[in-house]
Amino acid sequence: MSGWLVLIALQPNLINLIASYAGFLLLGVVGAVFANATGAGGGVVFVPFFNQLNFSPESVVATSFAIQCCGMTAGAVTWHRYYRHHTERATAWRALPGGLMLTIPASLCGIWAAQYGGHLAPSLAFLKGNLNALHLGFGVFSIILALAIFASIPLLRKTAFVSRFTQADVLVLPFVAFIGGTVTAWLSVGVGELVAVYLIMRGFSVTMSIALAVILSAASVWGAIAYHMTISQAIVWEVVMFAGAGAVIGGILAKRVVLAFSPTRLKLFFGAWVLVLGASGLPVF
Template sequence: MFRKPWLCLLAIAWMGLLATQTHPFSVVQSYGGFAFLGVVGAVFANATGAGGGVVFVPFFNQLGFAPAAIIATSFAIQCCGMTAGAITWWRYYRHQHVTNPQWKSLPSGLLLTVPASLSGIWLAQYGGTTLPVLAALKGNVDHLHLGFGVFSIVLALAIFASIPLLKRTHFRTFSGRCDTVCLPVVAFLGGIITAWLSVGVGEMVAVYLIIRGFNVTMAIALAVMLSAFSVWAAIAYHVLISEAVVWQVVLFAGAGAIIGGIVAKRVVLAFSPVRLKMFFGAWVLILGASGLPVFNLN
């Protein structure tokens, strides 16, 4: 009921931004195809709990984007798609699962992971500049594809290892002491990796929750919301300091990502978690292998 007016306002705002371009028709011709990329990336991201960077980073690499532009632009697109997905998942939780015992860990899970993730991101982005002893936390953007490849392969193996756990019929209904300690640690480390690669924290937290025996759909919803907070925390650095965002790409891919973020929930509910994880794990493994030097033809 309330979605259409908001979508109309977003469409009007988008057309206004397009009209501010010097040559709008040339911009559409050159960058319009990125809208489809945004849809695909956001559907994967919001249907699995992984960040859209899993799709955007290797694609931008193939297009020859500079490493800094890849990370910055990926974050900017995800601010659109992950936010749309997070709102969609939150509405789903509030309307259908707020009294479901299997979902009651969602708010507490966010309280445990969001501050930790933001701390990790900001420490990696600003810590090295403030304290030279923390310079290593900034990572090496020139080794982006190697880092992305290694992380993606490890993530894919973790996804495959968690697939047998998806067949559970009984799920955990509360976070014990182990989760209270481990979730912030996982989110903090994931935040650091996210600052380097534009992906990490959502994937790591989702896999952890599934392995620990929480409801799979709840784990995906929590990971999407956590990723939304995380990418918004990270984008300020790239807008104000690195200034590497390719805004023409964001104009179209961001619009597509909003659409993908809205429809992704239906994808999750339409397919079994096992099939989603198998498909996504294979996709991540292929993309990760393509980022390794032995497979990278660039």
């Protein structure tokens, strides 16, 4: 907080800066609470909002990544502390370290393949995706994600959870994370959502699945941000300055939201929210 206040104080035209961008502080809080309470990336909130502000497609993705580097990191640290202090020996949480080892490298490979593949080999240019179709792609992905969230709700009644990965999981999880990483490079969301839904549908603890998805997403966005800082250079830093600070607050609060409400209510609320946001991204709206 002290560092952020110093950074703000050093900015030229401070009054105009605060008047123009202070509202993004609340956006950061809301986006990070959503992201870290569900395992979904904060881009689910940031992308449609920045689209409405007519940011360029590259700026939408780059700025979303930069904000998530703040919020998802705060959430990852918070969830990791919860794991170490409260659940490290709990049977339902045994899969967390192994799950991260299976998914983080694969997710980073997917992100880097999408970002740099076209530069290294023309045949990999298709992995870059089509940024001009960002709004449509985000809408379709969000609707599919919402339907998957709704489908997983009956599984939340379980009281006995899977605690170990099968040989099939060891093969499938890296594949899911790679695909999710590629989608994340396009939309700034994807890998955390796909992995969390997979784990929940496989019968793992909902809370553990969310924690794993948050830590995975934090590692993924840090792996993705270098491209946008050095090559695309499309980050809107004034927005990040305020929304990033709000995202840190939201990342810390999110764990309390998850533990305060029932998983079923959380999934219903956030699934409905994602569905509405996704539908708004379709050309018919």
